[in-house]
Amino acid sequence: MTVIFLYTVLFDAYSISAFCNAGFDLIGIRTPFSSLTSYSVQPIVNLVIMVLIVVGGIGFLTWEDIKNHKWHLKKYRMQSKVIFMVTGLLIFLPALYFFYFEFSNVPLMERVWVSLFQSVTPRTAGFNTADLTLLSEVGQMLIIILMLIGGSPGSTAGGMKTTTLAVLVSSALSVFRKKEHTHFFGRRIPDDTIKNAATVFLMYIVLFLVGGMVISSTEDIPLMTALFETASAIGTVGLSLGITPDLGLVSHIILICLMFLGRVGGLTLIFATLSEKKLNGSKYPQEKITVG
Known part of the structure; x- marks a missing residue:
C-alpha cells in the first residue's frame, strides 16, 4: 500500500512538472539522470x-480560442494558428529525424515512442526516455535548437518562443519573395514585432554561445557538451548530459544567471532595464548600409 501511495505521489509530481514545463526529475534519485x-x-x-507538455506549452490564449471556437479554426486568433502550425512542425520533423537516424537500432514500437518523446520534451519539459549522451552530435544539436525555441507565449514553457521563430522565418521569406510586409494567414505583422523578435533571438543566441564558450574553456570540456547545458539553462528546460554536478563555481553561477534570464523573458528584461525615452520629432539623416 505504501509503495502504491509513493508511486501515486511520484507521478502526480511528474504530471505537474510536465504541465508546468518544470523538468524536475524525481525518478533520477534512484539512478542519476535516468529520468523516464x-x-x-x-x-x-x-x-x-x-500531452501535458504540449498542453502547458501552447499558451492560455490558445486554449481560450479552443474553448470559445472549438473546431472552427477560421475564428481563431492569427497567433493561435501560428502556434499550432509551428508546434506541429517542431514535433513532427524532429521525430522523423530521431526515428530514422538516432534510434534505428531500437525495436519498432519503442523507436516510435522515444522518437516522439525526444522531439516533445526539449520544449521545455526536461524529461527524457533515452540516454542523451548516446545521441550523435547532430542529434544533440537538434535538441539544443528545440530547447532554445521552447514553447509559446503566455504558456508555462520557456525559450525564445515559437512565435519568435515564426516571425523571423516569415520575415526572411518576405525578403526572398520581395514582399513589402511580413504576414500570416492574411494578417500583416507590425514592424515593431519583427524588431522585437530579432532582439530576443539575438539575446538568446549571444547568451547561449558566450556562456557555453566560457564553461567549455573554464572546465576543459567539449564545446558541444557545454552548449547543451547553457541551452538547457536559458531555455529553462532541465535536460543535461550529466556534467552539471561536476562543474565549478563559475560555471554554476553562469547557469544560474542564464536560468534567471530565461525565466524572466527577453522582452521583459529589455523593457525593465532600459528607460523609456520621450519621442521627439527629430530623426538622424538616413543612409543605406549593405548587409549580407
Whole structure:
C-alpha cells in the first residue's frame, strides 16, 4: 500500500512538472539522470506526459480560442494558428529525424515512442526516455535548437518562443519573395514585432554561445557538451548530459544567471532595464548600409 501511495505521489509530481514545463526529475534519485528511461515503452506514461507538455506549452490564449471556437479554426486568433502550425512542425520533423537516424537500432514500437518523446520534451519539459549522451552530435544539436525555441507565449514553457521563430522565418521569406510586409494567414505583422523578435533571438543566441564558450574553456570540456547545458539553462528546460554536478563555481553561477534570464523573458528584461525615452520629432539623416 505504501509503495502504491509513493508511486501515486511520484507521478502526480511528474504530471505537474510536465504541465508546468518544470523538468524536475524525481525518478533520477534512484539512478542519476535516468529520468523516464525505464518507461520508454510504456504508451500511457509517454502519451500522458507528452500531452501535458504540449498542453502547458501552447499558451492560455490558445486554449481560450479552443474553448470559445472549438473546431472552427477560421475564428481563431492569427497567433493561435501560428502556434499550432509551428508546434506541429517542431514535433513532427524532429521525430522523423530521431526515428530514422538516432534510434534505428531500437525495436519498432519503442523507436516510435522515444522518437516522439525526444522531439516533445526539449520544449521545455526536461524529461527524457533515452540516454542523451548516446545521441550523435547532430542529434544533440537538434535538441539544443528545440530547447532554445521552447514553447509559446503566455504558456508555462520557456525559450525564445515559437512565435519568435515564426516571425523571423516569415520575415526572411518576405525578403526572398520581395514582399513589402511580413504576414500570416492574411494578417500583416507590425514592424515593431519583427524588431522585437530579432532582439530576443539575438539575446538568446549571444547568451547561449558566450556562456557555453566560457564553461567549455573554464572546465576543459567539449564545446558541444557545454552548449547543451547553457541551452538547457536559458531555455529553462532541465535536460543535461550529466556534467552539471561536476562543474565549478563559475560555471554554476553562469547557469544560474542564464536560468534567471530565461525565466524572466527577453522582452521583459529589455523593457525593465532600459528607460523609456520621450519621442521627439527629430530623426538622424538616413543612409543605406549593405548587409549580407
